Amino acid sequence: MSELENPFQETLLSRHRAEPCTVVIFGATGDLTHRKLIPAFYNIAAEGDLPPQFKVVGFARRDKTDEVFRAELETGNRQNSRQGHNDELWKSFSQSIHYHRSEFEDLEGYKALGRLLDQFDAERGAPANRLFYLAAAPEAFKPILEMIRAAGLNEGKGGKWARVVCEKPFGKDLASAQSLNSVVAATFAEKDTYRIDHYLGKETAQNIMVLRFANSIFEPNWNSRYIDHVQITCAENLGMEGGRGGYYDTAGALRDMVQNHLFQLLTLVAMEPPTDLSADSVRDEKVKVIRALRPLVGPEAVGKNVVRAQYTAGSVNGVARVGYRQEDRVNPESQTEPYVALRLMIDTWRWQGVPFYIRVGKQLPKKATEISVHFKRPPQVPFATAGMLKNSENTLVIRIQPDEGIALRILCKQPGQAMRMQQVKMDFRYSSSFGKASPEAYERLLLDAVAGDATLFARRDEVENAWKFIDEIEKAWHKSDTPPTMHEYPAGSWGPKAADDLLRADGREWRLL
Numbered sequence: 461m462s463e464l465e466n467p468f469q470e471t472l473l474s475r476h477r478a479e480p481c482t483v484v485i486f487g488a489t490g491d492l493t494h495r496k497l498i499p500a501f502y503n504i505a506a507e508g509d510l511p512p513q514f515k516v517v518g519f520a521r522r523d524k525t526d527e528v529f530r531a532e533l534e535t536g537n538r539q540n541s542r543q544g545h546n547d548e549l550w551k552s553f554s555q556s557i558h559y560h561r562s563e564f565e566d567l568e569g570y571k572a573l574g575r576l577l578d579q580f581d582a583e584r585g586a587p588a589n590r591l592f593y594l595a596a597a598p599e600a601f602k603p604i605l606e607m608i609r610a611a612g613l614n615e616g617k618g619g620k621w622a623r624v625v626c627e628k629p630f631g632k633d634l635a636s637a638q639s640l641n642s643v644v645a646a647t648f649a650e651k652d653t654y655r656i657d658h659y660l661g662k663e664t665a666q667n668i669m670v671l672r673f674a675n676s677i678f679e680p681n682w683n684s685r686y687i688d689h690v691q692i693t694c695a696e697n698l699g700m701e702g703g704r705g706g707y708y709d710t711a712g713a714l715r716d717m718v719q720n721h722l723f724q725l726l727t728l729v730a731m732e733p734p735t736d737l738s739a740d741s742v743r744d745e746k747v748k749v750i751r752a753l754r755p756l757v758g759p760e761a762v763g764k765n766v767v768r769a770q771y772t773a774g775s776v777n778g779v780a781r782v783g784y785r786q787e788d789r790v791n792p793e794s795q796t797e798p799y800v801a802l803r804l805m806i807d808t809w810r811w812q813g814v815p816f817y818i819r820v821g822k823q824l825p826k827k828a829t830e831i832s833v834h835f836k837r838p839p840q841v842p843f844a845t846a847g848m849l850k851n852s853e854n855t856l857v858i859r860i861q862p863d864e865g866i867a868l869r870i871l872c873k874q875p876g877q878a879m880r881m882q883q884v885k886m887d888f889r890y891s892s893s894f895g896k897a898s899p900e901a902y903e904r905l906l907l908d909a910v911a912g913d914a915t916l917f918a919r920r921d922e923v924e925n926a927w928k929f930i931d932e933i934e935k936a937w938h939k940s941d942t943p944p945t946m947h948e949y950p951a952g953s954w955g956p957k958a959a960d961d962l963l964r965a966d967g968r969e970w971r972l973l
């Protein structure tokens with residue numbers, strides 16, 4: 461029986477989900493908890509998939525009662541729940557939510573948390589599994605983990621597990637990621653550590669492996685013999701709203717998006733088939749791709765293959781926007797890039813000579829993430845006359861978001877006497893094919909963490925190898941005497957001219973979105 465027909469994995473996950481569980485969210489009065497985590501749990505409850513005797517404990521420093529905390533979360537849920545808000549469901553679901561006030565660095569607060577968790581276990585009549593979710597600023601991860609360990613909360617009780625979920629960013633360079641990994645490893649085993657990357661929870665990202673390995677028509681063509689190049693675009697039409705400028709200006713597009721989300725998409729497109737669907741088989745193949753990225757070392761190589769840019773004042777869809785350096789909480793002399801485009805080469809047999817172009821930017825004309833695989837042109841015979849095969853490349857477009865789906869662009873003969881050709885599109889849309897909205901990424905990821913399936917979470921070596929690659933670029937930008945240019949683009953445009961030139965130099969151009 462093939463893996464795809466094998467019900468074993470689903471049964472295993474269901475069994476794990478079926479055990480009682482308490483989730484402790486550190487930083488529970490924050491934006492992430494209100495906009496993403498609680499609405500995700502609420503929607504899991506709406507689907508009937510919450511573990512039995514489920515509890516959430518929100519941990520933060522401001523004083524408040526369970527009732528006040530629940531009322532605040534209710535407001536967040538009304539605004540952010542994917543399936544809307546049902547008063548009856550909320551009433552029963554919210555009874556599982558509790559608040560625990562403590563400073564992150566106060567050991568007594570963790571001991572009191574331990575007593576609260578024990579009390580819940582006593583009420584249930586048996587110990588439950590425990591999931592610790594670090595939804596706090598990254599500098600808080602270390603003290604939180606150390607306190608969890610000092611209070612002995614990292615050990616499961618009565619044969620039950622204790623796990624940790626770490627939010628992004630996971631470090632800001634290789635050294636900080638390694639240091640954080642050491643702290644995590646001193647508290648939780650790697651198998652109990654879940655580094656979240658919400659792009660992996662997106663349905664369309666999960667579908668890449670199915671598209672490639674469960675359909676016999678794509679994989680034989682998925683290599684340098686047939687593929688000319690691959691593009692990955694992640695466009696955002698927002699800037700530094702919601703006070704994000706402070707964090708973002710310490711990161712930039714390369715650290716904020718490329719090191720994690722876009723590299724994850726890249727690995728799914730470029731990896732070899734795993735031998736099975738276990739977390740480690742899949743992640744073994746993904747990390748090989750990151751390790752095979754041809755390093756970009758020094759200002760010359762970086763200047764030739766990477767374009768960084770900042771937006772200047774402009775308008776997005778008719779709304780005026782300030783320039784990046786004028787954004788709230790951004791240094792007016794900032795050297796941080798809200799846009800980056802890269803030409804990457806993967807030194808494996810499969811991908812010899814195939815460039816992977818990646819671009820990501822803020823204040824672009826629309827929000828859209830897509831991967832396009834551009835196939836080589838066929839031989840010109842018998843259509844060589846009059847440039848019939850101009851613009852003839854077949855393109856497979858995987859729309860990650862919005863309007864999730866996959867389109868294949870092929871050439872067809874236009875109806876009529878003359879032999880004229882035109883590109884047409886075969887298009888599959890999630891919305892029409894499946895008739896229901898996909899779960900939010902966080903729903904899937906939270907359930908997987910509870911079920912013990914780490915496939916959609918980044919492993920230690922993936923994170924560290926990705927930082928190793930990124931660090932060289934950051935070094936060329938910020939630590940060299942001849943740093944590559946910081947380009948500019950008006951807000952609302954598709955990025956700097958230099959990014960177009962990057963492809964033009966190879967005789968290619970960015971796909972229009």
Ligand SMILES: NC(=O)C1=CN([C@@H]2O[C@H](COP(=O)(O)OP(=O)(O)OC[C@H]3O[C@@H](n4cnc5c(N)ncnc54)[C@H](OP(=O)(O)O)[C@@H]3O)[C@@H](O)[C@H]2O)C=CC1
Nearest residue numbers: 487488489490491492520521522563564595596627628629
């Ligand atoms: N928001 C988002 O959309 C996204 C966030 N993330 C990541 O999620 C994490 C959380 O982000 P976000 O929710 O936006 O952060 P916020 O700044 O909104 O929330 C911070 C939380 O930490 C608590 N806190 C801060 N200091 C202490 C302390 N010393 N002791 C106890 N509690 C403390 C605050 O509690 P109190 O209110 O009591 O002060 C609050 O609950 C970050 O790692 C971020 O990078 C990742 C992707 C998206």
Ligand SMILES: O=C1O[C@H](COP(=O)(O)O)[C@@H](O)[C@H](O)[C@H]1O
Nearest residue numbers: 628658659696716717721829861
């Ligand atoms: O992690 C992050 O992701 C968002 C984009 O996520 P999406 O699911 O809306 O595509 C990005 O805006 C943010 O800067 C980054 O930290």
